[in-house]
Amino acid sequence: MLINPPGVDTFKPRTLRPTRPTFYVREVPVYGDALLAPMDGYSDLPYRLICYELGSAMSYTEFTNADGILQKRWSDSIAQKLKFDAAEKPMTIQIYGHDVERLVEAAQRVEQLNPDIIDLNMGCYVKDIAERGAGSGMLRFPERIAQYFARVTRVLRVPATGKIRLGWDDTLYNYLTVAKILEDNGASLIAVHARTKAQAYHGHANWDAIAEIKQTVKIPVIGNGDVKTVADIARMKEYTGCDAVMIGRGAIGNPWIFSGRDRDQVALAERVALLRRHLALNLEFYGQRGGLILFRKHAARYIAGLYGAAHLRVPLLTAESVQEFDDLLGQYQTDAHEFVQREHTALGLAV
Numbered sequence: 371m372l373i374n375p376p377g378v379d380t381f382k383p384r385t386l387r388p389t390r391p392t393f394y395v396r397e398v399p400v401y402g403d404a405l406l407a408p409m410d411g412y413s414d415l416p417y418r419l420i421c422y423e424l425g426s427a428m429s430y431t432e433f434t435n436a437d438g439i440l441q442k443r444w445s446d447s448i449a450q451k452l453k454f455d456a457a458e459k460p461m462t463i464q465i466y467g468h469d470v471e472r473l474v475e476a477a478q479r480v481e482q483l484n485p486d487i488i489d490l491n492m493g494c495y496v497k498d499i500a501e502r503g504a505g506s507g508m509l510r511f512p513e514r515i516a517q518y519f520a521r522v523t524r525v526l527r528v529p530a531t532g533k534i535r536l537g538w539d540d541t542l543y544n545y546l547t548v549a550k551i552l553e554d555n556g557a558s559l560i561a562v563h564a565r566t567k568a569q570a571y572h573g574h575a576n577w578d579a580i581a582e583i584k585q586t587v588k589i590p591v592i593g594n595g596d597v598k599t600v601a602d603i604a605r606m607k608e609y610t611g612c613d614a615v616m617i618g619r620g621a622i623g624n625p626w627i628f629s630g631r632d633r634d635q636v637a638l639a640e641r642v643a644l645l646r647r648h649l650a651l652n653l654e655f656y657g658q659r660g661g662l663i664l665f666r667k668h669a670a671r672y673i674a675g676l677y678g679a680a681h682l683r684v685p686l687l688t689a690e691s692v693q694e695f696d697d698l699l700g701q702y703q704t705d706a707h708e709f710v711q712r713e714h715t716a717l718g719l720a721v
């Protein structure tokens with residue numbers, strides 16, 4: 371059980387999760403309207419727990435390759451991606467692949483782990499994946515999407531859902547067709563990253579398209595793209611009418627967004643306590659060495675923009691041991707405290 375690692379007792383989650391369901395994925399209740407996006411390399415079990423405790427309404431695993439799932443013995447990487455904590459509710463396992471038959475088989479296999487929902491990734495833009503018809507490559511073959519959902523919803527106990535982009539490119543902007551196909555073939559929810567595959571992360575997410583999808587289907591719609599602040603969550607909900615908002619990049623180094631607070635509203639002591647807790651979870655999950663190395667990218671984002679971060683960054687990100695990392699953090703906290711106190715007081719922010 372990863373919920374309370376020893377020695378890290380200063381972390382105080384403050385969740386705003388409502389007591390009544392905000393919406394349902396078929397019969398599965400979802401409490402809240404903001405959730406952590408699936409992000410390969412980021413939304414692993416340790417970080418999902420951090421976000422969940424702060425109020426993220428649902429958990430999605432990182433996307434997991436159907437072919438890897440169908441191996442007789444799972445690699446360590448596949449097994450790690452598929453692990454989740456009983457506290458994460460609802461828990462969604464996300465899979466990807468291009469072959470309908472194998473995707474259905476993979477969905478059945480991961481259902482044995484008892485997730486609440488199984489999601490199909492139709493958004494990944496990475497060349498190797500998309501060009502062989504997986505991830506966003508599925509959007510070029512709507513008939514495969516129809517076949518997958520028609521079949522998978524017959525064989526699964528749990529709801530099947532899909533995460534899409536708006537299309538392959540400007541010439542195949544087929545999100546409404548795909549959304550209808552999902553609904554007509556039994557999908558229980560659509561999450562939409564409001565860009566095409568060709569856009570990758572360029573330009574702005576097209577929130578009008580999310581609104582159109584919401585008006586077209588009756589199943590719940592999760593909007594996604596360019597939400598960076600607490601105010602953006604409300605803006606996207608209001609603009610699109612979506613049932614919930616999924617936050618990716620804006621939640622890296624900023625899990626407080628799920629508790630209704632932006633980065634600058636979080637006191638340094640709380641930030642450092644959460645960094646330590648996240649590191650402790652990482653060490654427990656990945657082991658001492660791997661846990662520290664995999665934590666570096668998170669640490670860089672936690673400290674970005676902080677007073678003195680430029681000086682802290684290199685030593686912190688090259689620390690060779692947990693002790694060294696922790697000492698640097700402690701020293702930074704002492705040095706920064708006085709400055710931050712003055713600065714925050716002057717700005718009227720929490721200290």
Ligand SMILES: Cc1cc2nc3c(=O)[nH]c(=O)nc-3n(C[C@H](O)[C@H](O)[C@H](O)COP(=O)(O)O)c2cc1C
Binds near residue numbers: 411493619
């Ligand atoms: C590093 C990274 C990894 C991602 N991995 C996944 C993934 O495994 N599955 C998925 O559906 N989307 C993945 N995405 C896309 C995000 O879920 C999300 O759709 C996208 O980042 C847009 O939302 P944002 O503007 O809030 O970041 C990933 C994004 C990033 C930045």
